[in-house]
Amino acid sequence: MRNDVHTIDNNTKYFNEKLNSHRVFFLTGAGISIDSNMPSVQKLLSKTIEIFLPSYSLETTKFSDNEVLSKKLKDLINSNDTPLQPEMFYGTLLRFFNDRRNNLKLWSCLLESHQDSLGIKIYPNVAHYFLVYYSVMAGVPLLTMNYDTxxxxxxxxxxxxxxxCGHIQIYTPDNQPPSLDNKFSGLVLCKLHGTIEDEEGNFNYLSIKTTMSEITKITPEWSDFIRKLCISLFPCFAGYSGRDIDYFPIFKSIYNKESNINTNLFWVDKFDSSCSTSLQRKVKETKAVKIDGYFNEVLQKIRKLFGNQVIPICFYLSNLKNRDSSVDKLLIPIISDMKKDIKVSKIVETVFLLTLLVNHGDNSDIVFNNIKKELSSRSIRGHSIYSSLLTLYIRLNRERGDFIEYRNSSIKLQQITNKRxxxxTYLYAETEIVSSYQMEIPNFEDYHPILSDYLxxxxxFIRMLKLIFKYQNIEYNSTFEEFKIRTLALxxxxxxxxxxxKYFIYKIRSKAxxxxxxxxxxxxxxYLSRISKHSEELRHGTIDAAKTIGDFSAEQIVLRDANLTEEALQIAKSSGNNLNTLKTIIKKARKNSNCLSRDEMTLFENCEGKINSISLRRALARIKSELKVQDDNKRFDIEMDK
Structure with missing residues (x-):
């Protein structure tokens, strides 16, 4: 195929035109380093899991007592729809095992000193050479999510x-962003999630942002920096999936809403049949100009159109390098050291895995029964991990609709916890006790409360307000903030x-x-999505965020509020949330003259039988008396008419 103007699509020509006018700045993700044989995030994640969950991550678990949970873990890692988010994993890991340096040690494989010690060289590829050259010559900053050097x-x-020529200036989230008042000189490299090396070349484990909490803390200064760049320059994503929760939403808000932006966002990726629906939707949300092909392929297309001979030089430099380095060879020494230093007891390992699964929204019978089994074990009583396991039990009882056990287990946690x-943990138990009463208030579609419901x-409401006033002066606490939101929901x-x-929710959100x-x-x-019913952008953003942290209950509620009842029902069923399943079936019936299919009525009755709250069972009995089972053939005819 000839690389001339006749074989290049219009989007790529437009991209090349803006490149030549020095009006593009780049944001890169992990995909940019694949051709350099750099270990991927997924590789490092799977190896870390092997170290901390050896009983569940090895093939030898087959046919053992661990087989079922092992399969759960493998499904979680390999899921295409809702894969284990690295930031969620590392956040859970660092809460369980608080030695940050040792727990993140596997990332030190990115250090040049470690690679040199093994005689391994990992070189830049054509993308690195071109992006550095272009950013310096155009006088624009280069943004990256990558830790590597x-x-x-x-x-x-x-x-x-x-x-x-010039010098390199590195900015991380711990610094203020560079000033945009003057044209940049040299390379201004903004490492948005931190850098692996400090100035002396040592492992900078405090800089790299690996947890959900750390990457959520984007400062207003960095947000403003991005927005100002987009006013005069065209951003281009390369090797980037848009799955982060900090910077992608900024770009989405800029290119989806703001009318004063006269630039376009370019997105370089392989947009063929293998392209994920998530990526396609993100491209649509940002109104991005699609540049089809991996970045090195796009450079090949425009090499004769770009203003000078730098692209051939970049390919020449890249092709000179030997890229036969073994990722496993790079990781084996560190893994060996970590296995010597880190000893995880079987019970801690099990609770850690169960926590990962619950944090990812798994409320299944398998997980629930394993939690009950471990709680009844004599070996765990008195163990420091007991309260963590009891907390999981509380969470699952809430999700599954056993509100009596939800309250009783919360009371038990409060009793065994020293407040001082x-x-x-004590505050968590206290808030859940009060919240258990809230969950028993009937809140179904077109339900008319009776006197006992009002009481x-x-x-x-009085209980919740008393608790808020009791602890109104404490330092910031995520549990207490969640409790405030539940009160506002009431x-x-x-x-x-x-x-x-709405005003108070925005205040809580800003602080969060x-x-x-x-x-x-x-x-x-x-809840903002519920208040602002017509905001499709907010709805999609909330769904994406909920998927990221495994809050499938939030995802299901947003879908249900948007009348996407079929999707909402599937999520409620798969996550084992009985109350949300019932609410969705009821909403679906209300839209269909109180008619349900036989399967839906069976599901309603099964979930109803698992609800043990008197007030909810009474309300459900009243609602059930209004429902009718619709003949399947008649239902089909109605749907065809619609």
Missing amino acids: LFEKAFKELKNMGLI LDFP LFIAT MLKIPILKHSV QTQGNFATLVSCDK
């Missing part, structure tokens, strides 16, 4: 050849308070952003 290596090499020594509402039932509720409290951000957006 391949851009730094490319800069040194190009400078030694006399192709560029472990205030966060329960008033009594619960206030939403009073129409006259709607605007006040500053504190890196991503779970509270999702909770806030869930």
